[in-house]
Amino acid sequence: MLLADKFESLLRLGDNTLILAQRLSEWCGKGPVFEEDMALTNIALDLLGQARLWLTYAGEVESKGRDEDALAYLRDAHQFRNLLLVEQPNGDYALTMARQFYFDTWHHLLLQELLKSTDERIAAIAEQAVKEVTYHLRRSSDLVTRLGAGTEESHRRMQTAVDELWPYTGEMFAPDAVDEALAAQGIICNPGQLHEPWLKHVAEVFRQATLTLPSGTWMQKGGKQGRHTEHLGYILTEMQFLQRAYPGAKW
């Protein structure tokens, strides 16, 4: 039972990073300045690297012979465990930055907790990832601040973006039975405990960015359990095309 829960939890970690990396790589060659293009690609590469570590470990825990590619390319939407937030479309650069900022703030807090995991492999992956994510968070916090406090137009776009994605933030902190079982063993932390520090950082950045903290309380949920938005199906269609079109082929 615990192994099944661990597998589930590792898929969540792997799918979050994989799907966000996939979204970010859609920006490649289309960024607003070359330096941004390169920075986003860097972040996509970091997240993709993390996804591969999580999914490889998930496959080992499951012990049914599935490797990172079997898990990434041969599951359908209802078997993906990522947060709804990361599958949301890129939109304009403000929306991409808002998505990144909400995610990075949470991701950084989560990885710091995972450093203490009683599962050594999880702690080791977290240790590698947290260095990268520290930079991601510094960068997205800085950009949200500058765009919020930039021009009238950038302020309007940034406010629209943070409002738009707000309902997808609640899911990050809502524990389910899987989380509770693993938290009881010290393998992961209870996501509920991340809410307060998350809100504190977001509120502080928004204050500097002259953005209004959204106040809505109704939150979308389901990603962690495999109930997604319509967007995920298209992401998978594109990502999985070759593996589906040429079953069993090696690349």
Place this chain on the structure above:
Amino acid sequence: MSMYAQLVETGVNQLQSRAEMSAEERAFQERVDAGIKIEPKDWMPEDYRKTLIRQISQHAHSEIVGQLPEGNWITRAPTLKRKTILLSKVQDEAGHGLYLYGAAETLGVTRDQLYADLLSGKVKYSSIFNYPTLTWADIGAIGWLVDGAAIMNQIPLCRCSYGPYSRAMIRICKEEAFHMRQGYDIMIALCRDGTPEQKALAQDALNRWWWPSLMMFGPPDAESVHSAQSAQWKIKLFSNDELRQKFIDQTIPQAEYLGIRVPDPELKWNEESGHYDFGKIDWDEFWNVVKGNGPCNRERLRARVQAWEDGAWFREALVAHAEKQSQREAEATKAA
């Protein structure tokens, strides 16, 4: 000129003899002949400066536009490892574009001016990027053939006369060698380790990329009016036809190892010359693609223009924020 900068005007129709040169020009040419690098603060002929700006900026634009055909497959790469490699490669290309714009800026232009000339269609980029990437095998073919051809041209440029360009090329060539290997590695996976269907993808990609790759070296020497001046300035070290022949000689055995054939019925080994003979290149197609009639010219440029226009509000916001920040700092200093 060839390759990533395929047609560079030198502003000079006929080479000057030593006697016709001014004292400054003679001193400059003597330095070039002695293999001493020209640095940004050194005196240089105006045509040398302008030619270099054109050549380096075309190369930079090619790197930036070149992100698009390969970027097209990042989201569809067949394994996570291949996706990682492709994403890094496309990122390297943006990095190459940046070093090259930096090298051009040492000649007294700004990156924004150069980029505006790309977006307005005034300055070209390598025509090879006006061909589409239709299947995954195209990513292999581009690495193998297009990067392979680029390296062939760029290694000599590491020794070119202009210091900043030469140093940028040294850095770029190291990464290009890795790019070519990853492309050939994709081809090996398809052709030697793959299924018949995968091998057919590779053959189809070779059929489409072979002739455009040969065209990358630029028009035949007999028609390259500006080459003599560039050669004298040591910003072009081998002729288009020499490099093209070298590329063919290198590539045919690689295709044989893969077990796929180049789409040229006239290709055959010439024992006497020690080179491959090859069929006639369709220069009409080449000139049409240069003029804007390639399959993707409009899309490629439109994509870059769209990205630039969509990013305008972002760039303005960063400038506005920096201004507000320095204003606040100035006020704080005054108050203190």
